[in-house]
Amino acid sequence: MREQSGFAGPPSVGRAVVYAVVILLAAGYLVPMVVVVLNSLRTAEEIAQTSMIGWPKVWAFQNYTAAWSDFCIAQTCSGIRPYMLNSALVTLPATVFSTLLGAVAGYAISLWRFRGDSWIFALVTLGVFLPEQMRLIPWTIVLRDVGLTNTLSGLVMIHTIQGLSFTTLFCRNYYVAIPQDLMKAARIDGAGFFRIFHRIVMPLSPPILIVTVIWQFTHIWNEFLYGVTFTTGTQQPVTAALIALSASVADVPQYGVQSAAVVVAAVPTLLVYLFGGRYFVRGLTAGAVK
Amino acid sequence: MSALVIRDLRKRFGTTDVLKGIDLDIDSGDFTVLVGPSGCGKSTLLNIIAGLETATSGEIEIGGRVVTAVPPKDRDIAMVFQTYALYPSMTVRQNITFGMECRNVPKAQQAEALERVAKLLQIEPLLARKPAQLSGGQRQRVAMGRALVRDPKLFLFDEPLSNLDAKLRVEMRMEIKQLHARIGASIVYVTHDQIEAMTMATRIAVMNQGEVQQFADPDTVYNRPANLFVARFMGAPPMNTIPATLEGEGDRPVVVIGAGEHVVRLPAPPSIGREWLGKSVIVGIRPECIAEPTRLFGSSTAAGLTITAPVEMTEPTGAETIVVLRLGGQKVLGRVAPDIRLANGALATFAVDTRKLCLFDPQTERLIA
Structure with a gap:
């Protein structure tokens, strides 16, 4: 191993410099997270007396119980628990729907060539590049017209449709590597659109489905603008509730509890990263057919 | 059906x-x-x-x-x-x-x-x-x-x-x-x-x-x-296709390849129409129809027509030897027995199987005989 390394031989100055730079960069990236985690374990008084940066003198685990179930957000003293549930109720169905629809759309565009298919693909993927704020007013009108203003279902719908751009792009680029001969063979065997999808394409799909699920889950969970624009009060996802939480502070700033709430809200995506990150990288580089 | x-x-x-x-x-x-x-x-x-x-x-x-x-x-x-x-x-x-x-x-x-x-x-x-x-x-x-x-x-x-x-x-x-x-x-x-x-x-x-x-x-x-396309596509090495003229010698038409000292005369297929006499044709001859002089083609027991031609190079494949030779000045391929070794540049004698000559129209490239 040592011999194969590009930095073979005794440790050199150059190697030390590279390590120093890499460690510095990594530390820089981690500082915000470390500060938030440490503050989540300090009392508000301690933070107020010293500074935002410091090692906890006493471990204030009660911040977490407060953030989870007691703390008051916009006159409702239920902690972030109901908002976490809201986020889950939006993220899970929207992730599943957008991934499945994207898979079908990507399959149709890549493997069933039809007149205008590349135009449709171009239109769908245009959505990837449209800025979010550009879509706020159209979505407001749509939500009003379908009667889903200030509902979780409304957010599910928005995220499903918006997500289609990415999921279609991912799946189409993956499926395009499936040889056309496979499709021809299946058509001669008598399989139709959905049977080919279900029996031949889906079994080849786990790598790309993992990628799209991870992508959609983290994206939708962390999404803030739609959550804060289209929902209010008890219908808000946790990202929007976190802002309300910091805004509702009356007397002493409750940095400890707020930090704990931020950490809790970040747990689902962190877990997805820890358990799925490996598959994410692997899936992005995988081909459909060995 | x-x-x-x-x-x-x-x-x-x-x-x-x-x-x-x-x-x-x-x-x-x-x-x-x-x-x-x-x-x-x-x-x-x-x-x-x-x-x-x-x-x-x-x-x-x-x-x-x-x-x-x-x-x-x-x-x-x-x-x-x-x-x-x-x-x-x-x-x-x-x-x-x-x-x-x-x-x-x-x-x-x-x-x-x-x-x-x-x-x-x-x-x-x-x-x-x-x-x-x-x-x-x-x-x-x-x-x-x-x-x-x-x-x-x-x-x-x-x-x-x-x-x-x-x-x-x-x-x-x-x-x-x-x-x-x-x-x-x-x-x-x-x-x-x-x-x-x-x-x-x-x-x-x-x-x-x-x-x-x-x-x-x-x-x-x-x-x-x-x-000509089929002639050149099928067979490895493919059929030799050489420009020639058709001449009448009495009643028997003859394919004349080249001129002067290199001239080669081969009996034309009897099915060739008389209207082709004196005209340019393309003659097709399979490499295996040009062989060492002792070869007997088909069921004939007597030695057939032989020609003398300069050898340009040889390619022994093991099972046979491919010879590049000049026939009436044109480069053609022949196939001789594997153990035959011919010196480059030397004159050698070859037996030619004229039963399988094909003649093509140089304009339409179609088989005419």
């Missing part, structure tokens, strides 16, 4: 004519090979026969039924692909029975058909494996199994041996030929390899630039090529 009839089939992509009016009538039980260089339209033709692509115009009949507007699954065909196209996530067993599954064939009947084909192709030990766990030759067999299990009216093979190494290709070639002899199926087989065409086919359709150049049995295609 005809297994396949194609009438005036045309295919156009944009402004490119890929198929320019194909007419073929293939008898039941025939092993028909469509052969031609890449881009000649043979694969497009096969895809249209299968219904995977639509023709611009024309008609296709399979087993006496017009199928021009029938989808692939209802054409009663099976196809074997160059890439094998095995479903990667399915076992060999599932690969073979997938077609029957799509057609809701009862399980018991599926098992029976699977067993029959697995035995025929000797792939019983592989049934539980995935395609990725198979060698190239095994995948080829499974792909054939998937076609055979259906017992269709027509088998379509799209360059099925191209992805195999040379040794395996020869083995599978013989196996497919034996298989055809045993089950007597009607087969349309596409290849760019003229050896595959010669060795396997009962009928060959030579294609070039979207047209069938010749449709005949292998002997005819080889010995009486319909035009």
